[in-house]
Amino acid sequence: MSRIELTRFPIVKSAVKNRWPQLAVFIVMLAGYLFAILAGLIGTPVGSHNFSIVFVWIAWWAILILVAVPFFGRGWCAVCPIPLPGEWLQRGAVLNPPDKNPKWLNLRWPKALRNIWLQNISFLLLALFSSVLLTTPNVTGIVLAAMLFGAIGLSTVFERRAFCRYLCPVGGFIGLYSQAAPIELRIKDKQVCVTCDGKPCYNGSANGYGCPWDVFPGGLTKNTCCGLCMECIRTCPHDNIAINLRPFSADLAKPSARMDEAFKAFVMLGSAMIYAGVLLGPWSALKDAAYNVGTGAWFIYAAAFLGIIFIIMPSLFAFCISRFENLKSFKKRFATLSTSLIPLGLMFWVAFSLSFVLTNATYILASLSDPLGLGWNLFGTAEAAWQPLLTSILAPAQTLALVGGLVWSARTARKAASEARVSSIPVIAYCFTATLVMLWLLL
Amino acid sequence: MRSRFFLLLFVMAGLVVAFAPLPVRPIAPQERNFRIEARQYAYSPAELEVNSGDTVTVQLVSTDVVHGLYIDGYDISVEADPGQTAALRFTADRSGSFRMRCNVTCGAMHPFMIGKLTVGTNGWLYRSIGLATLAVIGFLPLSSFITQKKKEH
Amino acid sequence: MKRPELLSRILIVAATLGAIGAPLFFWTRTPLIHAQMAEDGGWSPDVIQAEVGKPLHLRLTSDDVLHGFAVGQMQMDAVDIEPGKVTDIELTFDKPGIYTFFCTRWCGVNHWRMRGTIEVSGSDPEPVLSKADGAPLYVSLGLDIDATHDAPVIPETQPSAISGQQLAANLPISQYANPHFYRANSPYQLYENLNSTDLSDSEKWDVVSYIWESNTTPEALASGRQLYAQNCAACHGENGAGDGVFADDLAEAGESSMQNMTGATEMAMQTPVDFTDSKRMLGASPALLQGKILRGGMGTGMPMWGSIFTEEQIWDLIAYLYSFQFIYQGATQ
Numbered sequence: 001m002s003r004i005e006l007t008r009f010p011i012v013k014s015a016v017k018n019r020w021p022q023l024a025v026f027i028v029m030l031a032g033y034l035f036a037i038l039a040g041l042i043g044t045p046v047g048s049h050n051f052s053i054v055f056v057w058i059a060w061w062a063i064l065i066l067v068a069v070p071f072f073g074r075g076w077c078a079v080c081p082i083p084l085p086g087e088w089l090q091r092g093a094v095l096n097p098p099d100k101n102p103k104w105l106n107l108r109w110p111k112a113l114r115n116i117w118l119q120n121i122s123f124l125l126l127a128l129f130s131s132v133l134l135t136t137p138n139v140t141g142i143v144l145a146a147m148l149f150g151a152i153g154l155s156t157v158f159e160r161r162a163f164c165r166y167l168c169p170v171g172g173f174i175g176l177y178s179q180a181a182p183i184e185l186r187i188k189d190k191q192v193c194v195t196c197d198g199k200p201c202y203n204g205s206a207n208g209y210g211c212p213w214d215v216f217p218g219g220l221t222k223n224t225c226c227g228l229c230m231e232c233i234r235t236c237p238h239d240n241i242a243i244n245l246r247p248f249s250a251d252l253a254k255p256s257a258r259m260d261e262a263f264k265a266f267v268m269l270g271s272a273m274i275y276a277g278v279l280l281g282p283w284s285a286l287k288d289a290a291y292n293v294g295t296g297a298w299f300i301y302a303a304a305f306l307g308i309i310f311i312i313m314p315s316l317f318a319f320c321i322s323r324f325e326n327l328k329s330f331k332k333r334f335a336t337l338s339t340s341l342i343p344l345g346l347m348f349w350v351a352f353s354l355s356f357v358l359t360n361a362t363y364i365l366a367s368l369s370d371p372l373g374l375g376w377n378l379f380g381t382a383e384a385a386w387q388p389l390l391t392s393i394l395a396p397a398q399t400l401a402l403v404g405g406l407v408w409s410a411r412t413a414r415k416a417a418s419e420a421r422v423s424s425i426p427v428i429a430y431c432f433t434a435t436l437v438m439l440w441l442l443l
Numbered sequence: 444m445r446s447r448f449f450l451l452l453f454v455m456a457g458l459v460v461a462f463a464p465l466p467v468r469p470i471a472p473q474e475r476n477f478r479i480e481a482r483q484y485a486y487s488p489a490e491l492e493v494n495s496g497d498t499v500t501v502q503l504v505s506t507d508v509v510h511g512l513y514i515d516g517y518d519i520s521v522e523a524d525p526g527q528t529a530a531l532r533f534t535a536d537r538s539g540s541f542r543m544r545c546n547v548t549c550g551a552m553h554p555f556m557i558g559k560l561t562v563g564t565n566g567w568l569y570r571s572i573g574l575a576t577l578a579v580i581g582f583l584p585l586s587s588f589i590t591q592k593k594k595e596h
Numbered sequence: 597m598k599r600p601e602l603l604s605r606i607l608i609v610a611a612t613l614g615a616i617g618a619p620l621f622f623w624t625r626t627p628l629i630h631a632q633m634a635e636d637g638g639w640s641p642d643v644i645q646a647e648v649g650k651p652l653h654l655r656l657t658s659d660d661v662l663h664g665f666a667v668g669q670m671q672m673d674a675v676d677i678e679p680g681k682v683t684d685i686e687l688t689f690d691k692p693g694i695y696t697f698f699c700t701r702w703c704g705v706n707h708w709r710m711r712g713t714i715e716v717s718g719s720d721p722e723p724v725l726s727k728a729d730g731a732p733l734y735v736s737l738g739l740d741i742d743a744t745h746d747a748p749v750i751p752e753t754q755p756s757a758i759s760g761q762q763l764a765a766n767l768p769i770s771q772y773a774n775p776h777f778y779r780a781n782s783p784y785q786l787y788e789n790l791n792s793t794d795l796s797d798s799e800k801w802d803v804v805s806y807i808w809e810s811n812t813t814p815e816a817l818a819s820g821r822q823l824y825a826q827n828c829a830a831c832h833g834e835n836g837a838g839d840g841v842f843a844d845d846l847a848e849a850g851e852s853s854m855q856n857m858t859g860a861t862e863m864a865m866q867t868p869v870d871f872t873d874s875k876r877m878l879g880a881s882p883a884l885l886q887g888k889i890l891r892g893g894m895g896t897g898m899p900m901w902g903s904i905f906t907e908e909q910i911w912d913l914i915a916y917l918y919s920f921q922f923i924y925q926g927a928t929q
Contacts, residue, residue, distance in 0.1 A: 023604060027611045034615035042623050045659045048548060049680025094604040135551040280542075282559045284485030291484075291552050359515075359544070360554060372619055374626045375655060375682025382681070386546060391515045395539070395567035399461075403574045410582050425583070432579050436572060443540060443568040480841075506841040508633075508661040508703050525702040525841045526830030548679040549661050 004245040005188075007233065016230045016243070019095055022079070030081035033144065035371070040141020044373025048386070050137040051371030054363045056144070057134050062357040064170075065349050073178030077171060078228040082147055083164050086155025087212060097206045106159040109166060109214070115260040119172030120267050124309070126169050127271050128302050131279070131290040161212040164227060171227075176264050177346045178223040179251035179339075180408075184244050185217070185226050185233075192240045193218035201232040201241065208235030217241055222251040224261070252412045255339035255419075259331065262338040263314070269341055269434060270309040272348035276441040280355055317341075320426035333420055340413035340427050347405025348438055351398040355442065359388045398442050406435045453581035460573040465566050472496035472534075479503055481510035481523070484552040486543065495538045495563035501531045511546035514560060522547050538563035629656045631663040631677045631699065634706035639697070641712070648692050648718030654685045664700030667714065668904035674700035689716040696903035702830050705842045705849075708899035733779055734887030741887035747784035747879035751801040756923040760806025763799050769807055778811040779911075782881040783918070805922035812915035817924070820916025823909060831868040831897070836920035838870030846897045866896050871920040878921060885914045 007013045015021050032055070040052035047053040068075045090106075092099045126133060126143070133139050151163035164171050187193055201217045204210035208231055211217060215225050217232040233241045278286045289297035314334075321337055322330070365384035370376045377383075409431045410424070417424035475497045480487045481504065493499055503512050503523040513520035516537055523529035543558035630640050636659075646652040656665055658679040665685065666674040677683050689695070699710035734741055771777060772786060783804045790800045812820075825834070831846065833839040847867045871877055889910055892900030901910065 023607075027607055030608070031611040031615040034612060035619060038616055038619040042619060044657060044680045046548060046680030047551065048554065088608075094601060094608065096598065096601045131552065131555070135554070279555045280557060282486070282489035282542075282557055284487070284489060287484060287552060287555055370681070372623060373657060373680045373682070374622060374628070375657070375684070376622075388513075388515060388518075388544070391518075391541075394515075395571075396461075399567060399571040399574060403571060403578055406575055407578045407582060410579065428579060428583070432575060435575050439568060439571045439575065443565065443571060504841065505702070507705075509701050524826070524830070525707075526828070526834065527825050528834060547662055551660075 002247065003184075005242045006183075006245055007242045012243070016233050019234070022230065023094070025079045026081060026084055029079055030084055033081045033148070037141045037144045037148070039372055040137040040139075040144065043137055043371065045137055046373060047135045047137055048360070048363050049366060049370065049373045051367050052137050052140045052144070053135065054360075054367035055371075056140055058357060058360050059364050062353060062361070064174075065353045066357070069174055069177050069181065070346060070350065071181060071183070072228075073181030073183050073223045074174055074226060074228045075181075075183070077164065077174060078230065080164075082151045082168070083155070083161045083212070085148070086152040086163070087161065089152065090155045090159075091209065098204050098209055104156045107157055109158050109162050113166060115258070116166070116172050116175070116264055117260050118167050119169060120260065120264055122167055122169040123172050123267060124271075124306070127275075128305060129293060130275070131287070132293055135291075160210075160214045161227070165213055165225065172264055173268050173345075175224045176261055176268070176342060178226075180249040180343050180346055181223060182246055182248050182250075183228075184223055184246055184250070185228060185230075186220055186242060186244060187218055188240050188242050190218070192238050196238060196240075200235050200237060205235055205237070207237065208232075210235070221254065222256065224251070224256070249343060249408065249412060252339055252342060253415055255336045255416045257332045257335040259335050262335040263310070265338050265341040265345055266313045266317070267309050268345040269348060270313050271305075272345065272352050273434070273438055273441060274305055274308065276348075276352050276438060280352070281441060314338075317427075317430055320430045321422070323426060333422070336420060337413065337416055337422075337427050340409050340416050340424075341431065343408035343412055344405045344431050344434065347401045347408065348434075350405075351401040351438065351442055354397055354401065355394060358390050358394055360386075361389055362387045395443055399439070402435050402439055402442075406431055449581070453577060456577055456581070457574055460577060461570055465564060465569070467495065467563070470494045470496075472498065475499045477501050479512065479558070480506050481512065481545065481556075482506045483508065483550045484545075484556040486512070486556070486558040489543075489558040491543075491558070491560045493535050493560070493562055495535060497535045497562075499533055499535050503529050503531065508549050509547050510549050510556070512558075513544045513546040514541055515544065516541040520546050535562040539567060540565040627655070628682065629654060631656060631658040631665070631710070632660055633704045634709040635704065636660065638710045639699075639712040643712060644697075644714045646687070646689055646714050646716045648689055648716055648721070650688070652687045652689070652714070654687065655682050656685065657682045661703050662701050663703055663710070665697060666700045668696040668698060669906050670695065676701065687714075689714075691720050691722075692716045692718050698904055700826070705845045705897075707830075708827075711903075732886060732890055733883040737780055737883055739881070739884050739887060741884055741891065745782070745879040745884060746875040747782065747787075749784065749787065749797070750874040750878055751798060753798065754921070754923055755798070755801035755805035757802070757806040757809040757925050758923070759799070760802035760804070760809075761925070763795060764803045764806050767793060767803065769803070772807045773810045775811065778808070779882045779886075782884070783808060783878045783921070785881070787878075805924070808915075808918050808922060809924045812912070816912040816915055817919060819909070820912035820914070821919075823905070823913045824916050827901075828913075832871060833868070836871035836917070838868045838873075840868060843867050849897065866893075868898075871917050874921060877918065882911070882914045885917065886910055889913065 007016060036052040036056055039050055043050045043052065064076050088094050090102070090104055092103055129139075133143060147163070147168070150167065151161075154162040154167070193199075196218070198205070199216070199218065200207070200210070202210045202215075211232055212229055213225055213227045217226075217236075220226055233243075277283070278290050286301070289295075289301035292298050317338060318334055321333060362384055363386065365381040369379045369382035369384075410428045413424040413427040413431065417427060472494070475493050477488070477491055477499070479501055491501075501512065501521070503510070503521055505523045505525045507525065509522060509524050511520055511522035512531060514533075516539065517533060519531060519533055521529045521531035539562060541560045541562070543560055545553055545556035549556065629644075632638060632640070644652070644654070656677045658677045660679060662679065663677040664674045665677055665683070666672060667687065670687075672687070675683055675685055693716055695714040695716060697712050697714060699707055703710065730736070772789070786804045786807060787800050790803060793800070795803065829840055831840040831842045833843070869876065888898065889905070890900065890902040892898050905913070
């Protein structure tokens with residue numbers, strides 16, 4: 001496998017090792033995040049003209065799903081402001097070395113919760129309320145504030161970035177999809193780590209903090225749990241950690257066999273299809289049911305949502321792959337083969353988001369100049385009209401994304417299946433069917 | 444060499460499916476009239492079908508607040524107050540599937556107030572299905588060729 | 597503490613305070629008038645203070661749907677209030693008093709309830725010693741505007757003002773073609789007055805329609821037509837048949853409110869009046885219609901327009917209403 005070490009280049013190395021570039025980005029992100037909370041709470045209740053809705057669900061989402069995740073994996077996690085106040089509190093410092101006597105509880109995260117099930121649930125919670133969340137500024141403001149204060153609270157009780165690793169609804173799928181990205185953080189030479197004393201990359205030292213993501217960098221083989229915070233690169237005394245450019249979906253060549261991740265794949269695949277149908281389709285009954293939270297129709301919608309994701313889609317998948325004679329360790333095979341759905345899910349979200357973002361991107365212009373709807377005109381663009389962009393290329397772009405995703409998933413399925421010594425045809429057929437449904441929903 | 448040949452074959456087939464003009468059944472253009480009622484947050488009817496070349500008039504009747512109707516691809520729109528039906532008239536010279544959207548902020552779910560206009564055949568849907576099928580069919584023997592080749596070496 | 601650490605902490609605190617403080621600061625210093633659908637509160641604030649002669653600067657925004665702003669009985673173009681955006685308006689009042697401002701873009705079945713007041717204080721620069729207007733005509737005529745007013749006889753076909761004009765050429769109609777008669781009498785009453793002539797029934801109705809049209813002008817009819825489209829059509833229907841987009845909602849509301857009402861059934865919520873109903877319209881004088889428009893419907897969902905329309909606007913509107921009954925020569929039908 002060809003890899004290009006990016007940290008070999010001096011400019012990259014110094015940007016990563018020096019704490020100030022990242023801190024500068026952190027400060028901007030934190031200010032923007034706090035501003036978004038304020039905007040949501042006190043700005044205009046009209047979503048399309050409120051900074052919180054426009055910059056979270058249109059601008060940030062577009063950059064996240066179209067650029068950050070496919071090309072940088074956990075790149076967003078590297079600059080996300082949510083864990084920062086809690087982490088600074090935990091450490092008792094921003095740049096200084098860690099305190100010998102930690103002030104806070106620093107409990108280990110409970111063993112039973114060391115998985116992404118909580119993240120599956122938190123994502124679904126947001127998804128069930130998404131019609132309200134995506135359109136109502138004060139709901140977005142409250143959710144953003146809840147995540148921030150939740151992260152701070154968890155940091156005072158548990159060690160490291162407990163919120164990021166085990167609770168963040170976004171982090172769950174970023175981690176899963178980062179396996180498909182062409183960037184990775186890995187050690188250079190395993191022997192160096194074997195002879196390393198104290199493992200400061202995990203335990204911290206005078207040079208830096210131990211991994212906030214509770215990962216031992218020396219044993220990192222997949223992107224899933226590494227948040228690209230670059231801390232270990234600063235801490236390692238042997239300069240043994242690098243950021244590499246690598247082929248797409250290299251991690252999927254060694255698929256994981258975890259059920260929580262398998263179900264995350266179904267959560268993401270299913271919710272992309274449901275969002276496409278409910279939000280971008282012409283069926284008003286679905287939209288009414290999704291928006292009117294608390295009514296009977298909404299409960300039916302929520303039940304159907306969860307049923308599709310937890311029962312229908314996994315059962316169909318299990319049915320597809322159950323036709324093999326070799327029924328040993330079915331659970332393991334189910335989990336391993338469902339990793340083939342990762343590229344497809346990513347491209348489903350890209351295709352869905354393209355439509356939503358291109359249609360509404362012009363709101364960004366107005367919102368830049370008048371973020372709170374108070375009548376400002378900071379950059380002269382407050383009167384920018386709503387105008388869908390590039391609608392003529394949308395259908396071809398979505399086709400490319402979805403067919404590309406199908407081919408990508410088929411390749412992944414092929415490798416995973418050959419390792420499990422079964423045919424990849426059932427998984428490919430499953431992916432094909434899902435792609436047809438998504439094409440019909442979007443085009 | 445054979446694997447390269449097949450790859451080329453499938454790429455050519457893919458290009459044909461993606462870009463070749465679709466067969467068009469010549470249907471004489473007609474005058475079409477539609478009355479669409481708009482409410483928070485839906486059009487009724489929400490799906491319109493016309494033939495390519497038809498002259499279409501859409502009467503937009505808002506039944507609660509001021510709504511608009513914008514057509515993707517055609518980039519035309521109209522807005523109507525309750526009590527004042529507005530008409531949008533155009534020639535359906537582009538074929539395919541186009542979403543209709545409300546372009547007057549009409550409440551929370553306004554960005555998702557969507558309908559669908561299909562002119563002639565929904566070309567991209569068929570092309571994309573064709574490409575997906577081609578990908579799956581082409582992929583399997585092609586990949587097995589490649590793995591065969593690798594095994595032989 | 598080391599300097600980089602101190603600097604980083606200062607930057608973080610500054611950015612945090614700025615990100616939180618700046619929006620709060622500007623928000624508290626930006627008083628806006630918020631427009632919401634009537635069900636969610638309407639205008640807030642809905643009482644504004646002003647002074648005679650001093651320009652009143654208003655900043656309005658909508659919190660939900662498209663609204664509009666205008667002040668009743670004042671010469672001004674209505675201004676749209678767009679959701680999420682701020683509209684600036686400057687008003688100057690010549691006379692003290694209480695002015696009504698209202699929403700001018702339909703924002704639901706209760707759109708007409710979206711009203712507020714501007715209390716203009718100060719001294720009147722041109723005090724008027726006697727009020728020329730006085731009470732509305734229906735009061736001085738002693739009309740009961742809630743009583744039924746069906747015409748006993750109605751035309752079989754829609755009367756034509758063109759035919760009426762030819763027929764009226766030889767008739768002494770000057771007594772009828774003037775506001776004093778026109779406003780105080782219903783078309784049916786004029787029809788009765790024409791019994792002294794030897795015209796057939798349909799010819800008499802044609803003359804009535806011609807006289808009705810000659811009591812107005814094409815400009816007035818055009819103005820009435822626009823007022824109707826913007827203010828009445830949503831309930832009364834674009835073709836006057838009482839089948840506007842809100843007619844069903846009003847009927848439903850009426851049924852449910854009837855269940856709570858005790859006593860008089862004539863207070864029940866009705867569906868909007870059908871102006872194509874000849875019995876009702878031809879038995880109504882302009883003064884009667886003016887009364888209904890000014891005072892509103894007393895629990896029927898018909899708004900009171902007294903503080904909104906000028907007298908001229910109401911006569912124009914009434915003239916247009918009769919055009920649902922008569923075929924006028926002007927290009928209004």
